[in-house]
Amino acid sequence: MAVTLAEVAAACNVSTSTVSRALTDPEKVNAETRTRIERVARQLGYAPSRAGRSLVSGRTDTVGLVVPDIANPFFPPIIKSVQARARDKRYAVLIADTDEHVADELELARGLSRQVDGLILASPRTAPAELTRLAQQLPVVFVNREVEGAGSVVIDENEGMQEAVEHLVSLGHRRITYLAGPRRSWSNQQRRDALSKACADNDVELRELGPFEPQIQAGMRAADLLQSSEVAAAIAYDDLIALGVMSRLTERGMQVGREISVIGIDDSPLSTVTHPMLTSIHVPAAELGSAAVDLLLNQLHDDETPTTTVKLETRLVIRGSTGIPPENLR
Amino acid sequence: MAVTLAEVAAACNVSTSTVSRALTDPEKVNAETRTRIERVARQLGYAPSRAGRSLVSGRTDTVGLVVPDIANPFFPPIIKSVQARARDKRYAVLIADTDEHVADELELARGLSRQVDGLILASPRTAPAELTRLAQQLPVVFVNREVEGAGSVVIDENEGMQEAVEHLVSLGHRRITYLAGPRRSWSNQQRRDALSKACADNDVELRELGPFEPQIQAGMRAADLLQSSEVAAAIAYDDLIALGVMSRLTERGMQVGREISVIGIDDSPLSTVTHPMLTSIHVPAAELGSAAVDLLLNQLHDDETPTTTVKLETRLVIRGSTGIPPENLR
């Protein structure tokens, strides 16, 4: 079916080795024959067989990417940047979606691990011990999670949270409710801690509702809880929950940004489709992806680079969903 | 590094052939040795090398999927269902994102074609001749586009459009503006034709604005055009444009669903986050994906099955973004 080295070799009256060298190690072969081989190869439409190459090299030139939910708008930018960076470096990307199903996560990663050189796990929720074990079996980089003995790219939500709390305080809020993400989520812990610290620093009372799955529906559920507990300011685990909250509250006649302030996290493109637009803590999603690829590829090529953690900054993006609290709730 | 057939064979005192057979053709080997081999293989954590297998079989057990934009909420459900179905059938999925860059589309597909058994192209915008040519080189299934000589899964927007127009007419609209998608998009043509027919059937005047890229920003641009041309009812090429329109109009103080009616197409999850919620023509995205995989796998296994076109139905989902037009615009 496909054109092989042997066919090119035959057409050029040289051996397969020479063709192979001409195409991968151009200096090692006579300039004249090289150009001839290159011409014929192009003419015949030769493309090296990945399988053949992979068999002898032991590499697949493919990386795996496991995400919890492609439909969550937080991930597509990450996926895109992973793909773009990988493509630059001549790597293909195999993607798996766990559908937020924690139990499948490890299984999918293991399945992928057989056909890739390295793995990127985005926002994994599997137990730390398992992840460490996985990272011992092949190069793995974690996004949005720090794992012992493996490379990680994480975000530092402290600044963003600090800014968010200060923003609310400056508007007159003294009480903030956190709409928690999944109970065992690492980033939920990070965000809660960051918020907790920011609240303590600013002498703000912190309450919590949840946990909620990072989905719009869950946010709608959160909205009803919020409404019945007379909350004036809420920071959600992520934009999806925040958007669900806004949608539901607006539907029920509340004026978001006046009667209640809502802040999301991720600053996904959706933040701008609602009215008012969602104030959100910006997360540099594209950089998360490319940094992860860089880390992984370093680990693949430069034998044993230390497993570092890259930390990216966050900042608050103020839009219309936050405002001065009503008098009775200050 | 990885456990090979040979190691399992050595541990069992049999030949590699026997191990291979025991694991792939269980009936061909003695029950006793088979169970022994299976046990040892599991114990050693043996997993067949895809490269080795691929080399002899000529197959990769991988399918490629090319989408225009992962971040467009229309595609994630398709991607998910493609992955799910492929996984059921023991296929891996390689994904490429063209970033709406038409020129890259073919290049990405060709790149992928070297490492997959078949290809699924979602909403491609490449010229028909090129697509036909591609389909001659390897099995390809097109989603949201009909191509000569290749399998296709498309949607029939006629019913949905008919329902949409009837819905608007029943509310009192006599004029509809179509917010066109990309000029050379096949599905834009389909949608425009379906709308055109529905309008003719219902004696409604049809106008058009555009083209617009399927992005929220473009929708915002469309909103300003709409506002300056006193339109009371608009049907957008897709939800993203519709959402951008709504967002921008609301921001500028217009009451969507009262002063102006907006209808989207795709019925993406985002339709419910806005206020009012977006009336949209529902497209069975999940079925698009799984049908595409089924078609492709048929093509891969049952030698030469006829290249059929699967057509899926659409229907209108009425929400709050449509309503009775203001008196002066009837």
Place this chain on the structure above:
DNA sequence: GATGAGACTGCCAACGTTTGCAGCAAGAGT
């Protein structure tokens, strides 16, 4: 003219798997 160096190329083994073919042993039928 013998020797050496250097440039280039071919041979061959190896990667891990599958599979046609042949070999072998055991049992059945005559």
Place this chain on the structure above:
DNA sequence: ACTCTTGCTGCAAACGTTGGCAGTCTCATC
């Protein structure tokens, strides 16, 4: 006791690529 079948297993080739090693040829040097 002989053949024939049946059931199981091993041998070896093949898939396409790479790379170590050795071979050939040319040319310069002494």
